[in-house]
Amino acid sequence: MRRVVCPGSFDPITNGHLDIIGRAARLYDEVTVAVLINVEKSSLFTVDERIEILQTVTKEFPNVKVRKFHGLLVDFCRQNDIPAIVKGIRVVSDFDYELQMAQLNYRMSGVETLFMPTNPEYSFLSSSRVKEIARYGGDVSGLVPDLVHKLLVERLRG
Numbered sequence: 001m002r003r004v005v006c007p008g009s010f011d012p013i014t015n016g017h018l019d020i021i022g023r024a025a026r027l028y029d030e031v032t033v034a035v036l037i038n039v040e041k042s043s044l045f046t047v048d049e050r051i052e053i054l055q056t057v058t059k060e061f062p063n064v065k066v067r068k069f070h071g072l073l074v075d076f077c078r079q080n081d082i083p084a085i086v087k088g089i090r091v092v093s094d095f096d097y098e099l100q101m102a103q104l105n106y107r108m109s110g111v112e113t114l115f116m117p118t119n120p121e122y123s124f125l126s127s128s129r130v131k132e133i134a135r136y137g138g139d140v141s142g143l144v145p146d147l148v149h150k151l152l153v154e155r156l157r158g
């Protein structure tokens with residue numbers, strides 16, 4: 001059973017994240033989307049709201065499951081018998097940071113990291129940019145799943 005984890009905050013998930021998750025689901029037997037619990041960071045959607053959104057928008061992939069975790073990702077991998085991490089790389093600057101994280105994670109635990117180039121259509125996308133555009137009334141349809149678009153409008157524009 002080939003298992004991988006796709007970690008992130010997903011506050012909220014974008015079409016760029018969903019693209020990587022879907023491609024990983026076609027490559028591996030099981031993909032765990034792991035939502036990081038970070039109490040120091042304020043978020044627009046609660047962890048449980050993000051999990052519910054992720055479960056809904058990944059329903060088409062029967063081998064994708066959604067979990068939450070806090071602390072080290074490699075501890076989550078060890079506890080769930082997951083030998084590898086899949087990271088989406090949008091731009092070269094992503095790679096600089098992700099390479100060091102991958103080397104550190106491997107040194108700590110032997111967990112591998114596989115890098116997947118994001119679809120160029122989404123290489124500018126991030127959750128924070130999407131929230132900023134939506135907050136000021138910009139149109140984010142096409143950048144996030146329809147459910148997220150609806151929830152963003154409700155949450156940010158009352």
Ligand SMILES: Cc1cn(CCC(=O)O)c2ccccc12
Binds near residue numbers: 009010016020089
């Ligand atoms: C490009 C990219 C960034 N992240 C972290 C997202 C986050 O921390 O919210 C991903 C997670 C899954 C698939 C692709 C990506």
